[in-house]
Amino acid sequence: EIVLTQSPATLSLSPGERATLSCGASRNIRSSLLAWYQQKPGLAPRLLIFDTSSRATGIPERFSGSGSGTDFTLTINRLAPEDCAVYYCQLYGTSLPATFGGGTKVEIK
Amino acid sequence: EVQLVQSGAEVKKPGESLKISCAASGYNFISHWIAWVRQMPGKGLEWMGVIFPGDSDTRYSPSFRGRVTFSVDKSISTAYLQWNSLKASDTAMYYCARSAIAHRRVWSDPWGQGTLVTVSS
Numbered sequence: 299e300i301v302l303t304q305s306p307a308t309l310s311l312s313p314g315e316r317a318t319l320s321c322g323a324s325r326n327i328r329s330s331l332l333a334w335y336q337q338k339p340g341l342a343p344r345l346l347i348f349d350t351s352s353r354a355t356g357i358p359e360r361f362s363g364s365g366s367g368t369d370f371t372l373t374i375n376r377l378a379p380e381d382c383a384v385y386y387c388q389l390y391g392t393s394l395p396a397t398f399g400g401g402t403k404v405e406i407k
Numbered sequence: 408e409v410q411l412v413q414s415g416a417e418v419k420k421p422g423e424s425l426k427i428s429c430a431a432s433g434y435n436f437i438s439h440w441i442a443w444v445r446q447m448p449g450k451g452l453e454w455m456g457v458i459f460p461g462d463s464d465t466r467y468s469p470s471f472r473g474r475v476t477f478s479v480d481k482s483i484s485t486a487y488l489q490w491n492s493l494k495a496s497d498t499a500m501y502y503c504a505r506s507a508i509a510h511r512r513v514w515s516d517p518w519g520q521g522t523l524v525t526v527s528s
Binding site: 392 | 454
């Protein structure tokens with residue numbers, strides 16, 4: 299089973315700054331198998347990024363994904379107050395289970 | 408519009424059984440895998456497994472195999488998550504989510520709104 303480790307656990311930034319969230323895999327994974335989700339308090343998770351770098355419908359261009367092998371990144375440019383949330387990476391595909399990372403909480407100062 | 412609507416919150420006692428539902432609309436229900444995800448209070452997301460409504464092919468995470476059962480009713484485009492004997496540790500929010508591409512286990516989109524299950528004596 300592949301383990302996904304997210305860092306940092308919490309990120310506290312000011313509006314307008316750039317947030318860089320990391321997701322590390324315990325062994326190499328195909329780039330086409332990683333997604334990112336945003337979960338705001340009291341709400342269900344929402345898809346942000348699939349296949350490492352493709353934005354889901356309606357997601358602002360401020361959100362971007364990158365990475366390969368064992369290291370993947372979600373970048374949020376020009377951080378806005380509405381970006382306060384917990385962000386999860388997920389491995390999917392035929393290799394089960396479809397693991398989630400532990401999450402990174404983004405706080406706006 | 409693709410939508411998953413889950414059943415309402417439940418309060419149960421340890422040892423009781425429970426079946427919660429996830430009603431799908433806006434797409435061909437039998438063609439997309441449905442995942443179940445647990446979120447314990449204040450914790451992260453845990454993938455429980457998936458079911459393919461077309462033939463009820465089911466894959467459970469090792470952590471949940473034997474503790475829960477997935478099923479579907481194709482006639483009403485609804486997926487179910489069932490427990491035979493609840494424990495206090497089953498207290499959590501449970502989400503269903505659709506695999507975004509037909510016939511493939513890929514990213515989940517959309518998600519249901521969640522069903523809160525509370526197990527307490």
